[in-house]
Amino acid sequence: MLSIGIVGLPNVGKSTLFKALTNKQVDIQNYPFTTIDPNVGVVAVPDERVDALSEFSKSKKKLYTTIEFIDIAGLIKGASQGEGLGNKFLANIREVDAIAHVVRVFEDKNITHVHSTIDPVNDIEVIKTELELADLQTKEKRNEKSGQKGRDLASGGKDNPAVAGLPALELLANKKVIYVFNASESQLTAGWQPDQRLLDTIKGSDYVVLSTKLELELTELSPEDREEYIRESGLPGSRSSGIPNAAKPQPELSLPGLDALIKKGYHTLGLLTFLTTGEDESRAWTAHQGDLIPKASRAIHTDFEKLFIKAEVINWKTLIDAGSHAHAREKGLLHIVGRDYIIQEGDVVEIRI
Numbered sequence: 001m002l003s004i005g006i007v008g009l010p011n012v013g014k015s016t017l018f019k020a021l022t023n024k025q026v027d028i029q030n031y032p033f034t035t036i037d038p039n040v041g042v043v044a045v046p047d048e049r050v051d052a053l054s055e056f057s058k059s060k061k062k063l064y065t066t067i068e069f070i071d072i073a074g075l076i077k078g079a080s081q082g083e084g085l086g087n088k089f090l091a092n093i094r095e096v097d098a099i100a101h102v103v104r105v106f107e108d109k110n111i112t113h114v115h116s117t118i119d120p121v122n123d124i125e126v127i128k129t130e131l132e133l134a135d136l137q138t139k140e141k142r143n144e145k146s147g148q149k150g151r152d153l154a155s156g157g158k159d160n161p162a163v164a165g166l167p168a169l170e171l172l173a174n175k176k177v178i179y180v181f182n183a184s185e186s187q188l189t190a191g192w193q194p195d196q197r198l199l200d201t202i203k204g205s206d207y208v209v210l211s212t213k214l215e216l217e218l219t220e221l222s223p224e225d226r227e228e229y230i231r232e233s234g235l236p237g238s239r240s241s242g243i244p245n246a247a248k249p250q251p252e253l254s255l256p257g258l259d260a261l262i263k264k265g266y267h268t269l270g271l272l273t274f275l276t277t278g279e280d281e282s283r284a285w286t287a288h289q290g291d292l293i294p295k296a297s298r299a300i301h302t303d304f305e306k307l308f309i310k311a312e313v314i315n316w317k318t319l320i321d322a323g324s325h326a327h328a329r330e331k332g333l334l335h336i337v338g339r340d341y342i343i344q345e346g347d348v349v350e351i352r353i
């Protein structure tokens, strides 16, 4: 499963984001270091294509792809030296696929900022430095262990078998980062976007602009009220840097910021979604952009990569517009592809093994 770790300064809205995403009860308070133990939650990625295909095929089940989010304690300057809660909770996100870095841009005198001023550039630098220092510590620990291992080997290698097969180092600096600029509702309606200095700081990383507080409040409304609120408040909807327009999931329960974040996660990680549909189930699957179809079909079953013979492929919308599989086939819209076909966003596939 795809996993995303949430980092940032204390009291910037990390748990508010987590709660809006996962619907889990978590502690959200106006003081730094509210979160101590990590919160972990799994989110189904709403996808209108699964809904539409499920109706099309009268499927008994529909299954979305999922993402795991991990919300950890805030970091401050000196965390690597034990300041605040230290950086030990970073161990909980060593194995995530990507990092969501929450940065406060909203102004609110009533909400404590650990640096007392709103300065996103400085805040980002502080967190980045702490992540780098944590990596240094990881490397140092590794060196100590391999030094130990060297000595063990010299003495016959039987004293410390535990360090024999050290796994590859998981460095935070190697992970893809999505910046989440946490803005106020009025900043959103005014079309707030990062300025050049801020863009230079994030060096081409993907970002989204949203209000964690608003997203959370929206999750508490009925879908109708939510839609009405978004329409009437003049909110710009998903506001983010270059989302590939091939994927345009417009789920029933639309949360503009969270949808953008999830889509951005897929984009950042170079992923795409393909689908299967039938009477049993309609389902979304995740593959990497550029994957050949046998490799992509591993998501469905690990044996499929080896056993793959051919597949029938059609874009989900083309299939639905055709009215039925039979019609699509008659009109020549269903394509038979071989092992050299590169899977595309929104493909509906039927794999023959």
Ligand SMILES: Nc1nc2c(ncn2[C@@H]2O[C@H](COP(=O)(O)OP(=O)(O)OP(=O)(O)O)[C@@H](O)[C@H]2O)c(=O)[nH]1
Pocket: 008, 009, 010, 011, 012, 013, 014, 015, 016, 017, 027, 028, 029, 030, 031, 032, 033, 034, 035, 036, 072, 073, 074, 075, 106, 107, 108, 111, 182, 183, 184, 211, 212, 213, 214
């Ligand atoms: N005005 C405003 N307040 C917000 C927003 N997002 C979060 N807050 C408030 O900021 C405070 C901290 O929110 P949390 O979600 O607990 O922040 P956190 O980053 O998880 O904090 P720690 O766990 O302490 O690191 C709470 O009082 C929230 O209600 C926002 O977009 N606007």
Ligand SMILES: [Mg+2]
Pocket: 014, 015, 016, 027, 034, 035, 072, 073
């Ligand atoms: Mg928190």
